[in-house]
Amino acid sequence: MQRLGTGIGWRPEIADAVERMPGIDWVEVVAENVCPGHLPESLRRLRERGVIVVPHGVALGLGGADRPDEGRLTALAERAEALGSPLVTEHIAFVRAGGPLTASPRLEAGHLLPVPRTRDALDVLCENVRIAQDALPVPLAVENIAALIAWPGEEMTEGQFLYELADRTGVRLLIDVANLHTNHVNRAEDPAKALAELPLEAIAYVHVAGGFERDGVWHDSHAHPVPRPVLDILTDLASRVDPPGVLLERDENFPEPGELERELGAIRRAVEKGAQERAAGAGAWSPVLPKSAAAPAAEPSPARQRLALAQAAMLSALVAGTPVPEGFDPTRMRVQARALASKRADVVAKVAPELPEILGEGYRAAFLGYAQGQPMTGGYRQDALDFAGHLLFTGRFPDAGVRRELREWWLERSGPVPRSRRPVVRAARAARRVLLRRG
Known part of the structure; x- marks a missing residue:
């Protein structure tokens, strides 16, 4: 595997700072946020300097019951080629459920949700990973995720699950030490045990x-400083193996560049400390066993169907208010449901910033009320349209001015072609301008 060195997650908000930071060997970009034909100039300049850029996918849902979507795989491959990346990465998670396998409506989580560590889920995940590997032009690495909730009846630890996945498919692993810490707090899982079991x-x-802790729950926010326990897990990992690359993730609430540089320095020191322990003989490593080949099945397997039903029931409880499936912790499910709704509100506000401007202080309460009974069935942009349409239909905002602005916003975006780009609208506006000039 190629040596990467020290990196940072590239985000538009800190693009200029990243370009000026010393010691940045590589960056990672959210794959769905870049367009192969229109790369940001900052990324172009970084690539010209020889900085490696790795696309990191969030929407493929390799841990879901469905086979990976061909369109999403093609898009991920295009980004890898456009960026000249040595590999691409995704998550061991499911992000949608329902649909034909369950004869129920398709639901979108808008978030990474954990797969059960069962034989059924592992079989499906391995098949999905192989499909993705065959479709991508470069190697694939998959990431362990953070979780607020645990599935009942799990048959393996996280380390065992990841070991078997790598053994059976030859896939590389992207290990998130912050997620190991999250699962330690939320699910009482020992990070050292997970590292000892990993390939x-x-x-x-x-x-x-x-992240941050609230009421005994750790929230993997990517918006707070890296805490000491996460750095300690990084040191433990580096005492066992020399990681090819280490990357700092920050998605929002960005501090001054100097603070990010100090965090990168702390990360380097944690890795160096682990290397010293490894050199002294304190660490150990485990080999990756040869990849075993298996052809994808032509028809949905019983394991896929069982997993589909389980994931649909769990996601429906989180986003549609259906009963919590047996064996899940109802309190944790409520916490997760609130977190999903809150994230929906935040992301919709980012992709459609006009909505908070139109609705003012009432935006968040209105959206959370809408989310309670309206699960997301498409992407976030569709969610924004559905939310606005819901408000217009129900008459939630009595103020005539707000209704008028909201209606104009919704009409502008709800058709197949924006109203401002439709020939009739363009002609009418042109005629109006002529009349105004004549007047």
């Missing part, structure tokens, strides 16, 4: 990020 030589690189 360490399968590691492509490592993520480091911050």
Whole structure:
């Protein structure tokens, strides 16, 4: 695996700072946020300097019951080629459920949700990973995720699950030490035990990020400083194996560049400390066993169907208010449901910033009320349109001016072609301008 060095997650808000930071060997971009034909100038300049850029997918849903979507795989491959990347990465998670396998409506989580660590889920995940590997032009690495909730009846630990995945498919691993810490707090899972069970030589690189604890629950926010326990897990990992790359993730609430540089320095020191322990003989490594080949099945397997039903029931409880499936912690499910709704509100506000401007202080309460009974069935942009349409239909905002602005916004975006681009609208506006000039 190629040596990457020290990196940082590239985000538009810190693009200029990243370009000026010393010691940045590579960056990672959210794959769905870049267009192959229109790369940001900052990324172009970084590539020209020889900085490696790795696309990191969030929407493929390799842990879901469905086979990976061909269109999403093609898009991920195009981004890898456009960026000249040595690999691409995704998550061991499911992000949608329902649909033909369950004869129920398709639901979108808008978030990464954990797969059950069962034989059924592992069989489906391995098949999905093989499909993705065959479709991508470069190697694939998959990331362990953070979780607020645990599935009942799990048959393996996280380390065992990841080991078997790498053993059966040859896939590389992106190990997020912040997620190991999250699962330690939320699910009482020992990070050291997980590291001891991992196929360490399968590691492509490592993520480091911050979060916060509230009411005994750790939230993997990517918006707070990296805490000492996460750095300690990084040191433990580096005492066992020399990671090819380590990357700092920060998605919002960006601090001054100097603070990011100090965090990168702390990460380097944590890795150096682990290397010293490894050199002294304190660490150990485990090999990756040879990849075993298996052809994808032509028809949905019983394992896929069982997994589809389980994931649909769990996601429906989180986003549609259906009963919590047996064996899940109802309190944790409520926490997760609130977190999903809150994230929906935040992301919709980003992709459609006009809505908070139109609705003012009432935006968030209105959206959370809408989300309680309206699960997301498409992407976030469709969610924004559905939310606005819901408000217009129900008459939630009595103010005539707000209704008028909201209606104009919705009409502008709800058709196949924006109203401002339709020939009749353009002609009418042109005629109006002529009349105004004549007047």
